[in-house]
Amino acid sequence: MARVTRSPAPSSPAPLPPVAVERAIRTCPNCGRELAERRCRLFCETPGCGYYLSCADYY
Numbered sequence: 774m775a776r777v778t779r780s781p782a783p784s785s786p787a788p789l790p791p792v793a794v795e796r797a798i799r800t801c802p803n804c805g806r807e808l809a810e811r812r813c814r815l816f817c818e819t820p821g822c823g824y825y826l827s828c829a830d831y832y
Protein backbone atom coordinates (compact mmCIF):
# COMPACT_ATOMS: atom_id res chain seq x y z
CA MET A 774 0.00 0.00 0.00
CA ALA A 775 1.31 3.41 -0.87
CA ARG A 776 1.33 5.88 1.89
CA VAL A 777 0.55 9.41 0.81
CA THR A 778 1.91 12.08 3.01
CA ARG A 779 0.43 15.46 2.48
CA SER A 780 1.64 18.54 4.22
CA PRO A 781 -1.41 20.70 4.96
CA ALA A 782 0.17 24.01 4.07
CA PRO A 783 3.64 24.32 2.68
CA SER A 784 5.17 27.53 3.84
CA SER A 785 4.90 29.92 0.95
CA PRO A 786 6.96 33.07 0.53
CA ALA A 787 3.86 35.11 -0.18
CA PRO A 788 1.70 35.90 2.84
CA LEU A 789 -1.44 36.16 0.71
CA PRO A 790 -3.56 33.17 -0.34
CA PRO A 791 -4.01 32.66 -4.11
CA VAL A 792 -7.43 34.31 -4.15
CA ALA A 793 -6.10 37.40 -2.48
CA VAL A 794 -3.18 37.50 -4.90
CA GLU A 795 -5.54 37.36 -7.84
CA ARG A 796 -7.51 40.16 -6.29
CA ALA A 797 -4.41 42.19 -5.60
CA ILE A 798 -3.13 41.82 -9.13
CA ARG A 799 -6.27 43.56 -10.35
CA THR A 800 -5.68 46.46 -8.07
CA CYS A 801 -3.29 49.25 -8.90
CA PRO A 802 -0.25 49.06 -6.63
CA ASN A 803 0.26 52.78 -7.08
CA CYS A 804 -3.10 54.21 -6.10
CA GLY A 805 -5.19 51.21 -5.07
CA ARG A 806 -7.83 51.65 -7.72
CA GLU A 807 -9.30 48.58 -9.36
CA LEU A 808 -7.75 48.01 -12.75
CA ALA A 809 -9.93 48.19 -15.83
CA GLU A 810 -9.66 45.37 -18.34
CA ARG A 811 -9.31 46.10 -22.01
CA ARG A 812 -8.66 43.21 -24.36
CA CYS A 813 -5.34 41.79 -23.26
CA ARG A 814 -4.44 44.48 -20.83
CA LEU A 815 -5.28 45.67 -17.37
CA PHE A 816 -4.86 49.35 -16.80
CA CYS A 817 -5.43 51.94 -14.14
CA GLU A 818 -7.96 54.63 -14.97
CA THR A 819 -6.65 57.13 -12.50
CA PRO A 820 -5.41 60.20 -14.36
CA GLY A 821 -1.68 60.59 -13.97
CA CYS A 822 -1.11 57.07 -12.71
CA GLY A 823 -0.60 55.26 -15.98
CA TYR A 824 -0.09 51.85 -14.43
CA TYR A 825 -0.93 48.88 -16.61
CA LEU A 826 -0.31 45.18 -16.99
CA SER A 827 -0.20 43.25 -20.21
CA CYS A 828 -1.61 39.75 -20.33
CA ALA A 829 1.94 38.43 -20.48
CA ASP A 830 2.48 39.86 -17.02
CA TYR A 831 -0.56 38.58 -15.22
CA TYR A 832 -1.14 35.22 -16.85
Ligand SMILES: [Zn+2]
Nearest residue numbers: 801804817822
Ligand atom coordinates in the same frame (compact mmCIF):
# COMPACT_ATOMS: atom_id res chain seq x y z
ZN1 LIG B 1 -3.24 53.70 -10.33
